[in-house]
């Protein structure tokens with residue numbers, strides 16, 4: 001929803017903006033093109049491959065080369081570290097476009113798409129943390145079922161967890177996309193109008209689990225208002241009811257924020273035609289009110305420029 005993001009974040013009147021989910025750079029480019037002279041667009045993504053590829057693509061494309069975009073590798077909830085690395089104390093607006101990118105979905109080695117085969121990884125950052133296969137190999141049957149039910153709202157979660165553990169007991173743990181898809185096909189009856197693949201909910205649940213997506217979003221919602229200047233806006237696009245609920249509650253109940261969207265904004269029909277994956281997107285926007293601590297307590301400036309360039313979020317989530 002790049003048009004809506006630009007409209008609500010008003011980049012023309014901002015000096016520093018943060019794109020917390022850089023991905024293929026669509027939002028970063030749209031915002032950076034409209035910043036006033038001297039403006040900065042700080043972009044962050046957990047996926048080192050996305051940061052490298054998108055940075056290269058932006059530099060090589062004459063339309064975007066030279067835009068004031070500075071990309072960092074890390075998680076958006078580590079905002080204070082990012083600001084320190086960028087030598088800033090606060091930003092004038094933030095966009096988070098949650099979930100996974102089309103590039104990640106297309107990469108067979110990442111395990112996000114269940115239409116092909118490949119290792120069952122599902123991490124946004126393949127250099128750290130537990131893969132989905134590791135989780136299925138180590139977690140208890142109860143914990144597997146709980147994750148699939150809680151984050152995928154899959155009614156047949158217990159059957160799936162049982163089948164996963166049976167494979168483990170037969171010394172054939174689930175390691176690949178195709179192996180998990182086969183289990184889902186066996187355990188989940190086809191939906192009435194065949195509109196949803198039997199593995200959709202399970203893959204979503206495992207992705208949310210291994211990337212700790214909800215815990216990270218919750219943590220970000222707590223810290224973001226402290227690092228956005230009063231009058232600055234936070235726009236969050238979510239694709240899942242659990243994420244949207246967290247955003248809605250935080251925007252309504254946090255005294256540092258005023259919700260600007262009573263109901264979530266939805267993509268236009270044209271955008272859904274162009275990008276069918278956007279059909280479940282919901283965008284909410286809030287404005288930071290009053291005397292934000294970002295104005296009162298400067299973020300300590302500890303890193304030098306060289307160190308900042310090497311900035312890498314290596315801490316455990």
Ligand SMILES: C[S@@+](CC[C@H](N)C(=O)[O-])C[C@H]1O[C@@H](n2cnc3c(N)ncnc32)[C@H](O)[C@@H]1O
Pocket residue numbers: 020021022023024025026027028044045046047050074075076077097098099100101102124216
């Ligand atoms: C839907 S895509 C963003 C697409 C982007 N807005 C664009 O226009 O191309 C989501 C991106 O967020 C990244 N991501 C997911 N969780 C993250 C986190 N905690 N911190 C930073 N990036 C994250 C993913 O790696 C992915 O590249």
